[in-house]
Amino acid sequence: MSRIGNNQGITLIEILLAVVILSVGIAGVLQAYAVAVTTLETGQDYVDAIQLLKAKMAEIEQKAIEEKGLSAGLSRGNFGEGLGDYQWEWEARPTSLESLHELKLVVSSPHKNRQFSLITYAENKDYQQKD
Numbered sequence: 001m002s003r004i005g006n007n008q009g010i011t012l013i014e015i016l017l018a019v020v021i022l023s024v025g026i027a028g029v030l031q032a033y034a035v036a037v038t039t040l041e042t043g044q045d046y047v048d049a050i051q052l053l054k055a056k057m058a059e060i061e062q063k064a065i066e067e068k069g070l071s072a073g074l075s076r077g078n079f080g081e082g083l084g085d086y087q088w089e090w091e092a093r094p095t096s097l098e099s100l101h102e103l104k105l106v107v108s109s110p111h112k113n114r115q116f117s118l119i120t121y122a123e124n125k126d127y128q129q130k131d
Contacts, residue, residue, distance in 0.1 A: 045109065049086060049116045052079055053107040056088050057118055060105065069125030070101055085111050092122065099127045 056079075064070045076089045086109050092101040103122045108115040 045112060045114065046116075048084065049107050049109065049114065052086055052088070053105060053116050053118055056090070056107065057105050057120065060090055060103065061120070061122070064103075064122040064125075067125060069123035069127070070103065071125045072101055085109055094124070095121070099124050099129075 060070075070092045072092050072094055074089070074091045076087070078085075078087045086107055088105065088107050090103060090105040092103050095102050100121045101124050102119060104117060104119045106115055106117045
């Protein structure tokens with residue numbers, strides 16, 4: 001039996017194998033894209049929270065300067081419309097030095113379970129220097 005012509009075609013198995021390999025590659029690229037988008041969103045959340053943290057701390061420090069110090073206490077609030085669900089809380093606590101309060105500011109996003117905090121020291125508004 002002799003061959004008629006040159007039968008150098010692609011078999012069905014070869015086509016199926018090529019489709020499987022291509023599908024796995026496309027699935028990998030799509031998964032990498034999804035991970036990249038999630039990572040970018042998380043990074044943007046961190047940047048937003050840190051900017052809000054810095055702005056609120058500057059506001060509190062300005063208040064401390066204007067009022068010649070801070071009284072011990074706790075204050076809470078949120079950043080308002082357009083700034084997501086970020087909330088802030090600051091607390092001024094006495095330290096071992098009577099003239100200073102430790103000021104801790106926390107910015108959090110309850111829906112994302114993230115918290116960012118910053119600690120500084122401010123003059124105790126209620127401190128009376130003894131002669």
